[in-house]
Amino acid sequence: MELAGARSGRRSGPSATRAAVLSAAQRQFAELGYDRTTMRSIAAEAGVDQKLVGYFFSSKQALFVAATKLPFDAGKAIPHVLGGDARQRGWRLAQLVLEMLENPETGPRLVGLVRAAASEPEAARMARDLFAGEIWAPAAEALPVTDPALAVSQIATQILGLVMSRYIIRTEPLASLQAEAVVDLMAPVLQRLLGGKQGDER
Amino acid sequence: MELAGARSGRRSGPSATRAAVLSAAQRQFAELGYDRTTMRSIAAEAGVDQKLVGYFFSSKQALFVAATKLPFDAGKAIPHVLGGDARQRGWRLAQLVLEMLENPETGPRLVGLVRAAASEPEAARMARDLFAGEIWAPAAEALPVTDPALAVSQIATQILGLVMSRYIIRTEPLASLQAEAVVDLMAPVLQRLLGGKQGDER
Numbered sequence: 001m002e003l004a005g006a007r008s009g010r011r012s013g014p015s016a017t018r019a020a021v022l023s024a025a026q027r028q029f030a031e032l033g034y035d036r037t038t039m040r041s042i043a044a045e046a047g048v049d050q051k052l053v054g055y056f057f058s059s060k061q062a063l064f065v066a067a068t069k070l071p072f073d074a075g076k077a078i079p080h081v082l083g084g085d086a087r088q089r090g091w092r093l094a095q096l097v098l099e100m101l102e103n104p105e106t107g108p109r110l111v112g113l114v115r116a117a118a119s120e121p122e123a124a125r126m127a128r129d130l131f132a133g134e135i136w137a138p139a140a141e142a143l144p145v146t147d148p149a150l151a152v153s154q155i156a157t158q159i160l161g162l163v164m165s166r167y168i169i170r171t172e173p174l175a176s177l178q179a180e181a182v183v184d185l186m187a188p189v190l191q192r193l194l195g196g197k198q199g200d201e202r
Numbered sequence: 203m204e205l206a207g208a209r210s211g212r213r214s215g216p217s218a219t220r221a222a223v224l225s226a227a228q229r230q231f232a233e234l235g236y237d238r239t240t241m242r243s244i245a246a247e248a249g250v251d252q253k254l255v256g257y258f259f260s261s262k263q264a265l266f267v268a269a270t271k272l273p274f275d276a277g278k279a280i281p282h283v284l285g286g287d288a289r290q291r292g293w294r295l296a297q298l299v300l301e302m303l304e305n306p307e308t309g310p311r312l313v314g315l316v317r318a319a320a321s322e323p324e325a326a327r328m329a330r331d332l333f334a335g336e337i338w339a340p341a342a343e344a345l346p347v348t349d350p351a352l353a354v355s356q357i358a359t360q361i362l363g364l365v366m367s368r369y370i371i372r373t374e375p376l377a378s379l380q381a382e383a384v385v386d387l388m389a390p391v392l393q394r395l396l397g398g399k400q401g402d403e404r
Contacts, residue, residue, distance in 0.1 A: 161363020
């Protein structure tokens with residue numbers, strides 16, 4: 001990939017450089033994992049001086065968090081899942097999760113986030129803060145169940161388990177199933193956690 | 203930890219050295235993760251020459267697999283879970299999983315295995331082979347459901363999700379729950395996968 005760095009002139013400018021660094025960081029964190037991605041390797045791929053990476057992002061951790069902006073808008077996803085037919089909540093969430101994980105652009109970023117969180121306690125803390133602020137808190141507010149925070153923890157468990165088993169460890173036959181089949185497997189468990197069946201609707 | 207290496211004399215001998223290397227490797231893989239554990243750091247902790255580590259284990263991957271022998275006997279665990287009251291299968295499996303994960307000796311080894319598998323594709327492949335040979339194949343043979351291989355994949359998903367959310371990312375409130383409460387949360391999902399409810403018993 002040939003990306004114009006700040007050195008190649010005014011036109012590309014700081015925001016283009018920052019974007020090139022972020023893009024290289026996203027790709028490398030997803031593919032190499034947190035530990036093996038370095039400020040240097042990111043600078044090299046972005047075609048910029050390593051010092052410039054340090055100028056935009058004080059540390060690898062900071063760059064990691066910046067690079068792993070969630071590839072969806074929780075403010076839209078939550079009403080989409082919880083609105084409409086209450087019996088289809090689990091199915092809509094499973095559908096949304098699979099769409100993001102199977103998408104060639106967003107999938108590797110999400111899998112990379114899980115990889116990074118697994119390999120490094122600092123990254124795990126940041127992933128937790130990222131999820132908690134952007135998804136868990138708003139989701140827990142919206143969930144029509146008696147213990148929404150616990151339900152959100154359990155939903156996270158289902159999604160993290162899927163990422164590990166289908167996309168990272170690749171257990172068969174789950175890894176080779178069509179996405180639609182995986183949606184059908186996940187939907188009933190998610191439906192219960194989303195208040196669809198347990199009789200504890202608010 | 204002061205462990206007698208081969209250099210300290212005949213008495214400790216090769217098997218004691220090998221055991222010291224394995225013990226250091228188990229601790230380091232669990233605590234540092236796969237990437238940051240090195241043959242050198244293992245040799246240092248075991249108090250042996252690095253060449254001796256290479257003599258016993260040809261590569262870090264080989265040492266990883268040797269160090270992560272599963273801390274339970276699937277030959278006993280499977281009949282324990284599937285035998286007895288069929289309505290309690292999910293509860294017995296959840297109980298067994300939590301006992302191993304909460305145990306201060308076996309827990310970090312299992313969590314370390316998941317960490318390592320997440321951070322390195324080669325380790326993921328080895329973890330898959332290890333699980334497949336020692337647990338999944340015998341479990342799939344014994345499971346009284348219509349698609350046992352898929353059920354085993356889904357059980358793996360549940361356990362991997364729990365390890366990620368409670369022990370690695372530590373999502374709350376799941377991370378702070380008493381083990382018994384986690385058993386109660388997991389049991390119904392596992393029960394369905396173990397053929398306890400879906401009406402597809404053999």
